[in-house]
Amino acid sequence: MNRHTAVLARPGTWVALVAVAALIFSGAVALAMFRPGVGAPTGALASPTLPAVAQASPTGSGRPSAGPGTPSPQVTPTPEPTQPSTDKVGPRHSVDPERLKDYVWPLHNAWITSKFGPRNFGQFLVIDGVGYHDGLDIATHCGDQVYAAHDGRVLVADRTFDKFIGYRGHPEDIYNRLQRLGRVNALAIAVVIDDGNGYRSLYMHLAEATVEPGQYVRAGDQIGKEGMTGAATGCHLHYSLIRMDGEWQDVLPRLNKYGYPLLIREHVDPLDVLPWGDQYAPKRLRDQIYPPSPTPTPASPPPPTTSPSPTPTGSPGTTPTASPSAHPG
Ligand SMILES: [Zn+2]
Secondary structure, X not given: OXXXXXXXXXXHHXXXXXXXXXXXXXXXXXXXXXXXXXXXXXXXXXXXXXXXXXXXXXXXXXXOOOOOOOOOOOXXXXXXXXXXXXXXXXXXXXXXXXXXXXXXXXXXXXXXXXXXXXXXXXXXXXXXXXXXXXXXXXXXXXXXXXXXXXXXEEEEEEOOOHHHOOEEOOOHHHHHHXXXXXXXXXXXXXXXXXXXOOEEEEXXXXXXXXXXXXXXXXXXXXXXEOEOOOOOOOOEEEEEEEEEEEEEXXXXXXXXXXXXXXXXEEEEOHHHOOOOOOOOOOHHHHHHHOOOOOOOOOOOOOOOOOOOOOOOOOOHHHXXXXXXXXXXX
C-alpha cells in the first residue's frame, strides 16, 4: 500500500471528499439557475444554442468573456458578399473616380437639379435592386455653353451615341426601332468624349453639338449648347462618367423592349470627380445639396454659438436673389 491509497483509506478523507463534491454540485446548480436571458438584459447578445454554463460567465454579465480587442464569434456579423455576380468584374487599369484628375465643370455656376443616385423617375440603371439616375443633371439657361469636362477625343456628336457608352450588346436596336416608328428625333443630341484615362464623358440633351467626331478638345473647350433634346422636361445637361473597364451594371430591364442591352459599363458619380474648389462649381448649393459628409445624419440643431450676438441663419434676407431659372429634368 503506497502513500496515496493510505490517505484514501482514512475515514476522515472520504468525509472531506463528499463535502467538496456537494459544494461543486450546488455551485453548478446555482449557476445553471442564474441564466442570462431570463432576467439579465444582456442575454440577447448570447447565442441561444450555447450551453448554459458557457452563458453564465464568472463576471455575471452573461456575455461570453471577451476583451475589447477580441471580438467574440457570437457578435461578429456575417460578411455580406459585396459582388454577388463575379462575372461582372474584370481586370481594371483605370484609377478609382476619387483619384481622377483635371476635370472641370461642364456648365458654369449651374444648379444641381438631380444627382447620381436612386430616383423614382427616369431611372436607367439598377444598382442593388434600386433604380438609379445614372448621371448628374445641372442646369443654367437654354443655349448656354457646355464645356468639355476633361481633355479628350470626341467619339460621337449626334443622336446615335449609344454605341459609344459601353453596352454589352448591340444598342443599334434602339435606333432601328425608332427608325421604324419615324421617331429618331426623339433621342437626345449628345457628345461622347474619350477622356483618355479609361473613362468616357457623356453630355446629353444638347440643343446642338459644336464639335465633330475625331476632334481633340481640351478641358473647358465648348462642345455644345445646353438644351432639352430627348427625354427632358427642361433645358439642362445630363453628364455621365463611364468607367470603360469598370464592372458591368444592370440597365433597367424594361428598357430592353426599346432595344437597350441589359448591361453597361460602370457609371460613376460625377460629384466624386468634379472640382468643388473650382470657381465655376455650384458653390451656393455646395453645402446644402452636397454636404461634406456623405453619411446620412438626422437633422440636428446647429451647435450653440459662443458669440454673444445672435447670428441669424436661414432668414429670408440670406436667400440668393439672382436665381437662374432652374429647369428640373
Ligand atoms: Zn439626367
